[in-house]
Amino acid sequence: MSGYTLWFTGLSGAGKTTVADIVERELRERGEPVEVLDGDVVRTNLSKGLGFSKEDRDTNIRRIAFVADLLSRHGVGVITAAISPYRETRDEAREVMGERFIEVYVKASVDECARRDVKGLYEKAFSGEIKEFTGVSDPYEEPLQPEVTLDTESESPEESARKVLAFIDSRVQTAAGSPR
Amino acid sequence: MSGYTLWFTGLSGAGKTTVADIVERELRERGEPVEVLDGDVVRTNLSKGLGFSKEDRDTNIRRIAFVADLLSRHGVGVITAAISPYRETRDEAREVMGERFIEVYVKASVDECARRDVKGLYEKAFSGEIKEFTGVSDPYEEPLQPEVTLDTESESPEESARKVLAFIDSRVQTAAGSPR
Numbered sequence: 001m002s003g004y005t006l007w008f009t010g011l012s013g014a015g016k017t018t019v020a021d022i023v024e025r026e027l028r029e030r031g032e033p034v035e036v037l038d039g040d041v042v043r044t045n046l047s048k049g050l051g052f053s054k055e056d057r058d059t060n061i062r063r064i065a066f067v068a069d070l071l072s073r074h075g076v077g078v079i080t081a082a083i084s085p086y087r088e089t090r091d092e093a094r095e096v097m098g099e100r101f102i103e104v105y106v107k108a109s110v111d112e113c114a115r116r117d118v119k120g121l122y123e124k125a126f127s128g129e130i131k132e133f134t135g136v137s138d139p140y141e142e143p144l145q146p147e148v149t150l151d152t153e154s155e156s157p158e159e160s161a162r163k164v165l166a167f168i169d170s171r172v173q174t175a176a177g178s179p180r
Numbered sequence: 181m182s183g184y185t186l187w188f189t190g191l192s193g194a195g196k197t198t199v200a201d202i203v204e205r206e207l208r209e210r211g212e213p214v215e216v217l218d219g220d221v222v223r224t225n226l227s228k229g230l231g232f233s234k235e236d237r238d239t240n241i242r243r244i245a246f247v248a249d250l251l252s253r254h255g256v257g258v259i260t261a262a263i264s265p266y267r268e269t270r271d272e273a274r275e276v277m278g279e280r281f282i283e284v285y286v287k288a289s290v291d292e293c294a295r296r297d298v299k300g301l302y303e304k305a306f307s308g309e310i311k312e313f314t315g316v317s318d319p320y321e322e323p324l325q326p327e328v329t330l331d332t333e334s335e336s337p338e339e340s341a342r343k344v345l346a347f348i349d350s351r352v353q354t355a356a357g358s359p360r
Contacts, residue, residue: 033254035250035253035254045242045243045246046226046243046246048239059228062225063225063226066225066226067226067247067250070215070247070250070251071250071251071254073215074213074215074251074254074255074256075254076254
């Protein structure tokens with residue numbers, strides 16, 4: 001099977017990592033090569049020292065795209081789960097990877113994410129303790145034509161994961177059935 | 181075949197890229213998956229903004245090792261060709277990748293590299309125009325037990341490349357013939 005990159009994007013707390021984890025587990029159970037480039041892993045290994053200005057966020061995203069491109073070129077299913085708030089930078093990643101790029105919009109409102117506030121970050125963002133917080137004091141630009149949209153306010157994580165897996169499977173079938 | 185990383189190390193002008201190019205071409209002709217992480221490619225895509233202090237060089241090398249590890253884990257033959265002057269940092273990469281790490285010492289004296297001076301860098305280093313230049317104003321720590329040593333003062337690039345390929349081939353045979 002040829003490689004691809006599942007590019008999860010969405011607010012902090014929208015459920016990117018939760019859904020990505022389920023997708024990863026399922027793909028591993030199938031025996032497929034998978035690699036997760038989690039936001040934190042990447043910030044530790046590739047982007048230490050970068051902050052959260054637009055420029056630094058963009059640099060971080062470009063590095064993730066560079067590595068995801070290398071891996072997916074060699075048949076790996078890559079899963080990235082960084083907020084990646086800027087449309088133009090995601091589109092750059094799309095351009096680099098072409099058909100291997102699968103944008104997965106993990107959709108949940110700021111209100112809902114703030115209500116969940118798993119890591120207690122929104123409280124700090126609203127109080128001003130954390131600056132440049134996406135959705136509160138920093139912009140999030142929604143994808144215009146994502147390959148998959150997950151509405152995590154109405155779907156369970158398992159349902160969301162099934163939608164992602166169904167998309168991958170349909171693409172494989174399309175590729176196998178194409179006359180090329 | 182399982183992945184590996186050919187970690188070329190040596191002075192600027194020692195012949196790392198020249199030999200790596202020949203090895204890459206041969207591996208591609210064999211139809212094997214190959215990816216080259218050249219020093220310049222990496223500085224552009226992963227390490228923009230880093231300088232040549234020990235700390236910045238180490239960060240650059242750790243990023244190359246992070247990516248080489250990801251790729252070689254998935255069966256890719258990775259070729260890195262950065263000076264990587266510090267032994268401890270190379271040994272870190274070795275620890276990360278274990279048996280997939282193949283250190284290739286591209287050996288040539290400073291005098292010989294300065295005589296070649298393909299990019300005109302040594303002249304600038306000796307005149308002080310370039311600071312922190314490995315082998316002139318910055319240290320180069322020779323590998324103590326490299327898997328392969330290439331003496332590019334006495335071997336042709338083709339001879340050096342053959343030595344590297346012979347090492348890869350012997351390892352594959354050992355692995356195939358091992359009783360494990």
